[in-house]
Amino acid sequence: MNFEVIREYLPLYQEAAVLTVKLGVLGIIFALLIGLACALVQYYKVPVIRRIVAAYIEISRNTPLMIQLFFIYYGLPKIGIRTSPEVCGVAGLAFLGGSYMAEAFRSGLNSVEAIQTESAFSLGMNRVQAFFYVILPQAAATSMPPVVANVIFLLKETSIFSAVSLMDLMFTAKDLMGIYHDTTECLFLLVVFYLIILLPVSILGSLLERRLRYAGFGA
């Protein structure tokens, strides 16, 4: 292990880490929004759109991110839609993550017993109130563990961004290894940087899960 080399590579890894986090976070935010929208469509059984959502979820969950990125980055330009690698990375993550998040939210929503809604109505709440004050808080609690797992999963999935020429952590490591061949140092830095990004997320996630562990009351 040559620490001189490590010091030299640090700025490059930092740059890559910033890109990884930036695109990862953006992708995850969009994934959460898409997921929530899809889950609501399924929960309230909105006609027609429900079928489209179901099809999207199946397509998105049953194709690898690599293929989705290839499609967006190399496929769409053939029909005139050209995107930058960054947009493509975020879109890919959102497309993949949306379905996973949808399933996580759906499981949460479905776990809230019908009697809760009925009770809310009998207390004089309307549908919106019942959703925001009764259903959502309980659903969020149940959804939290899978949502956190998805967030970590999506952050890790950024490691295949090299397919669309994004200099994320993984590609930076591979690239440096290809030029200077300091494999040990490059891989060491790679592990360290992923841990720096992912460990706080995982710790924050478990804290959040504990905070929200009030669902199931009265179920």
Place this chain on the structure above:
Amino acid sequence: MKKHNLCKAVTVLSFSLALTLGASFLAMADEKAIYRTLDEIKESGVINIGVFSDKYPFGYVDENGDYQGYDVYFAERIGADLGVEINYVSTEAANRVEYLETGKVDIILANFTVTADRAEKVDFALPYMNVALGVVSPEGRVIESLEDLGEKDRMIVISGTTAEIYLTENNPEVRLQKYDTYANAKNALENGNGVAWANDNTEVIAFAIQNPGYVVGIPELGSQDTIAPAVTKGNESLLSWLNDEIVSLGEENFFHADYEATLLEIYGADYEDTLVVEGGKTAE
């Protein structure tokens, strides 16, 4: 609760660090025993050769799923002369050194340009091909010198190639768009993700011949280099066998035959003498 989590995090972190460190030291300690000697290869009956699967016409997979190309033609002969089966291992440009260092392959025959940096990590045998860098761009806007590149223009390169290294070291002002495979880089050029593609000139010439609408605006960039087989550092028995093999193949003009079988169709006869290195002897 907070404390507990912190403890957990610290434990996990230190454990992972220990694991990485341990693994890397293990790798260092093991370095000497990683390659297989000539005798061990013969005994096992199989030689592992790293080649490209997407670098037409040097190393590629044809429609029947067989490896073909100038490098593969040579690899076939190595297998025959050693009397062993060949196990082709598909490699990316950036993996070539690691594949040797970790013993995944016995020989790299993936159009590997000899450079001083690489020679510190692997042992190159005698060369069998000449190469320089070249730049191909679309007809609509031909890049004839690096000065033609605007501030926002991006040059496509493949990670781990001499083109990337050359531009990184000599022209850091050129903005690079890096791809990990040949297939992706070609696709990106066609989609206009970069204004031009820098790579071995053999490769970009082949691309321009195959794809109407593209022109090799810069046929030679940087210095003339050679391409040679490489073995794991220190694998002397295999290295000297390879060198003897290349010298003796020179007597039968093997690499000219190789050119005629694999490259003639694409490049025509004009490039034969510039490209082929026979018997390991370069012009200079």
